[in-house]
Every structure is written in structure tokens, then in C-alpha cells.
Amino acid sequence: MKLENRRRILTTHLSIILVLFLLQFVVPPFHATMLTRIMVFATYAVGYNLLLGYTGLMSLGHAMFFSTGLYTTGLTIYYLDLGIVEAFLLGILASFVISALMAFITLRTSGVFFLIITMIFSQVFYLTTLYFNNVTYGDQGFVLTGKLKPLELAGIIIDFSSNVVKYNFALTLFAFSFLLNLRLVNSAFGRILVAIRENEEKAEMLGYNTLGFKRLALIFSGIIAGISGSAYALIFSYVGSSFAFIHNSINPLLWTLLGGAGTTIGPLVGTGLMLYLIDFTSSLTPHYPILVGAMLIAVILGFPPGVVGGIRRRWLKWLP
């Protein structure tokens, strides 16, 4: 890859993060909250895209990864009075464990079977949260307000009930996932994932342990999704079964496709567009899922490469 391309790519990505950082100083509070939300879910989508867009594996079970982070962090704070840092780290650990487990169980299958089995596992997880609803409060969920103890970092008090803290925490996580993802896909590892997506048999005949790489991709993807779940618990202080339901697996699918699967910026764009669109429509009618459905069909029929995919194709060929 040419050096000037590398610089352009890095500059673009860093600029996006910079813009997101600066926006908090200029936008009204409503949009700041929207952006916080978008950044948390865009992190989720970035994780999802790694598996779908780059490795070519469609999962309908990512709600399970998201919820693992969500519940681990939420439950430990709620019942064990854990501090934010510990709860967050535990969330990451739990996501790793679940992702690794899934990687070894589900990746013996592929295609439709993989889709179905991820869906089933995710549904089992959802049902489990309902089954133990004396602990999890099921669909109703529970809130963490008042339980988030302020942190002290280098003499500064960080209080998670502050919107500034929420925004920048979300931004930090998003930036981390965003750049990590960029590093992964622009490396030999990323190239192998794409090879697996394009022609798995050939990749294997070139000597690549395709099963092993798919597992690694799933683990990365699951961990990032879990981190976004943990972040959600900390920022929005709410934990509920609805995040384990299948709709929360379909959401990142839509955001990724709309923004552009297989692009680094796509997930952010797709998440942003959809969340604003849904916010707008839900003020008109409670039946916004129709919009989600229509968007899914429209994207596939109308512009399969998604927004950023289309931009990459027509104008900015160097976008990763």
C-alpha cells in the first residue's frame, strides 16, 4: 500500500474522531445525547462489521455479546456494588469468554447454519435472562442510577452521572474500537479475513488455517460488541432483557449494511443515520420498526454497497 494512501487513511480517521470530539462543544444537549448513543452503538456496529463485512459471516446472535457486557457490568454494580472500572473490566472479560466459547462451538458451521445457530444461542441467552427475572428483572430491567461511584483519576473526579463524562467515555471507546478495527483490517490479518470472505477454499489451499482466523475474527467482534454493552450500562444506567432480544442482533446488521459493509467508516454512518431516522419517525408513530424493515429491503435492492461503500466505489477508492 502506498505511503500517501496510508497517510490519507489515518488522517481521515483521526479527523473523524476529532470532529466527534469537537461536536460536544457546539451542539445542543439533545444532540449531544444522541451522539453519545450513536457512538456506543457505532462501536457495536464496528464489531459486527468485522465479522460480516470483512470475514463474510452473518451472525444473528450478537445481541448475546452485547448483553454479556451489559449484564456483567450492570449486575456486578447493582448487586455487588463494584466500582465502575472493575465492572467494566469484568464486562470485557465476560465478553471474551462468551466469544471464545461461541467461536469454538459455532464456527464448525457456516452460512445459513451459522446464522441459525447464532440466533438460537442468542435466544437461549434471552430466555435465560427472563427465566432468572427475580435477579435480572427481565424485560422491565433495572437502573443503575445512584450506584455509579465516581472515579478518581490523576486527581480528577470522574462522575458518570455527568453528560460530559458520558460523551467522552463513549467517544474514547468508539475511537479505540474504530482505530483498532482500522489497524486490523489494514494488516495481513485483515487481508486474510477478506480472502476468507471472497474464496474460503482458495484461502485454505494457500495454507491459511481459515477456521482459526474465523475464530479470531469472531472473538474480536464479540469483545467489541460486549464492550459497547458494558458502556451502555454505565452511560445510560439501564439494563434490560430487550437488549438480548433478536431485534438487537438485527440492528447492527442494518446499521452495517446501510453504512457500508466492509468499510471502516460505514458502521458509524449507518448507525448515525438510522438512529436519527428512528428518532424522527418514533416521534410520529410508535411503529418505527416498519421503517427498519423498509430500510433493510431498500438497501439490498437499491444500493447494496451502502453509503460509504458507494462513496468508495465512485470517488474515494482508497477508503479501507
Added chain:
Amino acid sequence: MNIEVAIVLGLLDGVILGFNIALVALGLSIVFGVMRIVNVSHGEFFMLGAVVAWYSVTLLNNFIIALIAAPLMVAGLAAVVDRFILRPINYNPENTIVVTIGLLFIIQQLVHIIYGPYSRPVTPPIYFRVDFPWFGYSGYKIIIAGISALLMVLTWFIIFKTKLGLYMRATQQDSEIAQAFAVPVRRVYVTALALGSALAAVAGVLIAPVQQAYYLMGLDALLISFMVVIIGGLGSLSGTLIAAFMVGVIDGIVSVFFSPTLARIVASLIVTLVLLLRPRGLFGAEAT
């Protein structure tokens, strides 16, 4: 009620459930077998059957009409979906999954808007008890079994004894060669989709008096059908049937001892076990 009777009842309920699941899963299997696609909105066609049954009973005081109207309406819907959504994307498997997910949302929400968010009971057309030595059993449920069995025989007949069925089997084997032999593959596709969806709709009509009609009931049916076709093997009709009864009976018996939620969890885990040990399903002949 002592435990043996409870178990027998659970078993019977499980068998009836198995019949119902079999119809839905059969529909899904036919669509996949012939068209090589998964229709994720398949469960919504099932739900539409139940909803049509409710309207039929409530507005027209007639249940039988639903048995005919629902499959016809759903078949018509399937034809529209095929023409305007599936054909433009050339039946691409991955894209089909995504668009049918979209379709799922649209159908679900439209029903939510028109029919409402509530689960409503549907009066069965007949109410009688069949008396066995130690207990009574709902006669209607037995009728469900009867009609389901009839439909399965009818489907078998269509697939194995008619020219249309021959076309479908040929297309399933190899659609390119079938085309070379002047099999009207496009028409076969839309017919298979219509047939499969209609089966789901009828299943919905039949089970409505037992389960009530609810706009979200399709998701559960979808998940169960998925489990069944995995265990039975995608594309294997006999496997699907056997698996349907297995799942139904397991669910029925486990439900005697545990809550339905737990029963579902157990059934799901069993499915995954099967999939891991035998990735092609118990009887599967199809490779992914």
C-alpha cells in the same frame, strides 16, 4: 391429577404440537429445498394465518373460511414478494435473508397496527371432549392432528405424484440442468414459495384456537422451524417430519415438569448439540 396422566397429556399435547410444527417446518424446508433460500419472514406467514382465523371467527362467525382464505391470501403475498423482492436480487441467499428480515418487520408492524398489540383468543369451530379411560382430551386438538396429517399427505402427493412436484424435485437437484430440460424454473420457484408459505398459514389457522392470535407469535414459530430443519437436515422432508415430532414431544413432556421458558431453553440446547455433532443434521443430505 397424578403424574402419569400428566405425562400422557403432555405427550399428546406434544404430538399435536409436533403436527403443527411439522406443517410450518415442511413449508420452510420446501422453500429451501427448491429455491436454496431461507425465508426469515416464514414465521410471519404462520402468524397471518392465526390472525386471519381471528377475523374470520369474529367478523364472519366462520372458522372454515379461514382455512381456505388464509393460505390463499398468503400465497398471493408470497407471489408478490417473489416478483418484486426476490427476483430482483436473483434469489441470492445472503441478500434474501436480509430482505426477508425486513419483510418480517413490515408484516409484523402492519399486523400490530391493524390487529393490535393484544393476544386474542379464537373460538374453536368445534368443541367436544374425547374421553379416554383416565382423562378427557380436547376433540379439536385431535382434529388439528387430522387435518395436518391430511395436508401432509396432500403435500406428499403434490411433490411425488404430480408434474409440478417433479419439476420441484428436478429444480432441487440441479436448477441449471432442470432449466435445460425446459422446466419453468421461475414458475417453480414462485409455486414453491407459495406452497411453503401457505402451509405455514394453515398451521397458523389451525393452532389459533389453542394458542390465541398474537402479532409476535411468528418469531417463536420461526425459531422452532429453524431448530427442526437443522435437526432434520435442510432439504430432507422426512427428516423434517421426524424432527418436528421429536421437538414437539420433547417440548410437551418437558413442559409438564418445567416452565415453558425452560422447556424452550432445553430444546434449543439439544438442537445445538445435534448441530455440533452432526453438522448436516440427523438426515441431512444438503451441504451448506
Added chain:
Amino acid sequence: MVKMASMNVLLETVQLSRRFGGLEAVKPTNLRVRQGEIRAIIGTNGAGKTTLVNMISGRIKPTSGKVFFKGRDITRLKAYERVAIGIVYTFQIINIFKNLTVYDNVVLAVQRGLTKGRWGVLGLDQRLVDREAEKILSRIGLSDSSSQIAGTLPYGYQRMLELAMALPLKPELLILDEPTQGLSAEEIERVATLIKDLAKEVTILLIEHNIRLVLELADTVTVMDKGAIIAEGRPREIEENAEVQRVYLGI
């Protein structure tokens, strides 16, 4: 082309067979390929040639029998593990990454060839990879097309790309499955030259229908028919073998 190579057996199959349902595609077969030679396998369509080499490369599992490479039983090794020990297979039907650029195709092979072990590829020096890729591209003659999408190349170039991707993997046994299929006379000459060049360092197992090419290149020819080896020997001997003639020209 006679070689004063070692008499070491590089590859050996012992009673290797493969059934598909009721059809015995490859009957229990013993094949011995010597290190350094160019071995051609010829036979009519359906003789089992590709199935046999598929079992050697690991693409499919045998129904029975074993495969030995450098004296080691590799029957249980997966395909990608066999590449690591030096068995490389190029496809009969062109199987490249059609949607990626020529450059990306080659790089994928290069990065594999430059690293050891499963995860070694994760710590690779990008510039080294680029340099090696350039070298391969110019050796095969594809430098000018490097940023073109592979699927848009003319057929002959795609074939060359398929070959180009085998080289960086550092094969010891290179299995070429009908490498000249569909090529023009000029392109066939280029492939022949490449094979001769490669044969100096690599043992070659060549499936071919082009008999003239086989006679020109091969040290030993193995003839298969209906799943079994019916003749084996020097090209001249095979040419004159009555059984072979019957199979190819007869009823």
C-alpha cells in the same frame, strides 16, 4: 528431460482410494513420485486423476489408504497444513480471488510464504511483502496488471496468476491440475518454459490432456483409467504401450 536426481521417494500413496456413494472414483492406488522429477498423470475424463491429487493435497478425505510425504504419514493433515510442509495445488478450474486485484491475490500468497506457523503472519513487515510480490509479478509477467481486478483479466492471464500464487508458497511438491487448459499455443509455451524452470528446484506432479506437452516435459508418465493406474513409465514407453493406446483411441 532426464534428471540425475536423487532416487528419494518424495510422495507415496499406499492403497489410497475414494468412493462417492456407489461409485469408486479412485481404486486402491499406489503412486510413488521421486524427488526432483516431473511426473505427469494422464487419462481420459473421469479416470480419477483430479480425485487422486485432491486426496494428496488434502482437499478431500480418502475412503481408505494413506499418503506419505518425505517418509511421514500425512493422511490426517488438513489441506492448509500440507501447504505448510510443501505440497501446493493449483486448481483445474481457475480459482483465484476474482474480486480482488492481481496485486492482492499475489500478496496473499506471499505473506503466507514468508511466515512460519499459524499466527506468524500477524507480525509481518509490509515492505518485505511488497518487494516479494513485485518479484513474483515480474517473474510471471503480470507487473503491468497489478492493480487490475483479477476477474477482469483475460483467461490466459488468470491462469498465469493461478500459477503465480503457487510460487511464493515455497512448494516442494507442486501439483498442477491441467495448467494449460484453454490456453493459446503461445501461452502454452510460456507455461512449459515456466514448468521447466521450476523443475530445477521443485518436484512437479502434472495432470495434463496435452500429450505433446507431456511427452516433452515429463520424466515419468502415469496413466489412469477408471480409477486405477494402468501403466507407468518413460514417455516413450507409454507412447508405445498397447493398453494405453486402446484406452485413448480404442472403443
